[in-house]
Amino acid sequence: MPVCRDAGTAAWAMGPFACTAGPWTTQVTRPLVLGPQTVPFxxxxxxxxxxPALAALAAIVHSEDRRVEAILETVARGFMSFTPHLTEYWLEVVEIGLENTPTKAKWRTLVRNVITHFPGHRTLFEDTYLEGKAEGKAEGTALGEAKGVLRVLEVRGIPVSDEVRERIGSCTDLEVVNDWLDRAGTVQRAEDLFTDV
Structure with a gap:
């Protein structure tokens, strides 16, 4: 079942498409297309x-509509009625569905503004969300740096045991990983990263 944002393309994709054998039509296909004509906003x-599933699909399908900002805001605010876990799930479904369209940037800006019912008031929900976001960013950075440590060791031809690889790859303390990265260019053995200097 195709999903299409462009009304003209969606109209074409609905067919009908005829299969023929000589002068006879053997089959006529009319595909079900999820597009602006078939999915309400x-x-x-x-x-x-x-x-919520239809609303998420509607936000994606109508992403080229001139009223897209109002459509996205309605959908985002509607998702706020769920628990935080479900809210985040549906917000991400829409973001992924918008792929690399210009509307994705609008969606991300909108989500930042509606993630709490009372933005800027430092409610428990807002603080928890912001703290989790900061921790996730720091953890992601640490894991990225850990890959860098392993890469430096690999380029230098220093053997890395599974135990060392696991210890480096699972560390989420950015300060520790940065120290390892600094030392990865000079150590003689991978295990030397963990010794105090």
Whole structure:
């Protein structure tokens, strides 16, 4: 079942497409296409909460509509009625569906503004969300740096045991990993990274 943002392409994709054998038509296919003509957009936040999957699909399909900002805001605010875990899930579904379209940037900006019902008031939800976001960023950076440590050792031809690889790869302390990265260019053995200097 194709999903299409462009109304003209969606209309073409709906067919009908005829298969023929000589002068006879043997089959006519009319594909079901999810496009602006077949998926309604949402204007009511409560309707989004009742049908989140359809609302997510609508936000994706109508991403080229001139009213896209209002459509996205309705969908995002509708998702806010769920628990934080479900809210994040549906927000990410839409973001992934928007792929690399210009609308994705609009969606990301909008999500930053509606992730809490009371932005800027430092509620428990907002603080928890922001702390988790910061921890995730730091952890992601540490894991990226850990790959760098392993790469430096590999380029220098220094053998790395599975135990050392696991210890480096699982460390989420950015300060420790940065220290290893600094030392990876001079140590004689991978295990020397873990000795105090």
């Amino acid at each position: 949402f204007t009511d936040e409560s309707a989004v909460a009742q049908r």
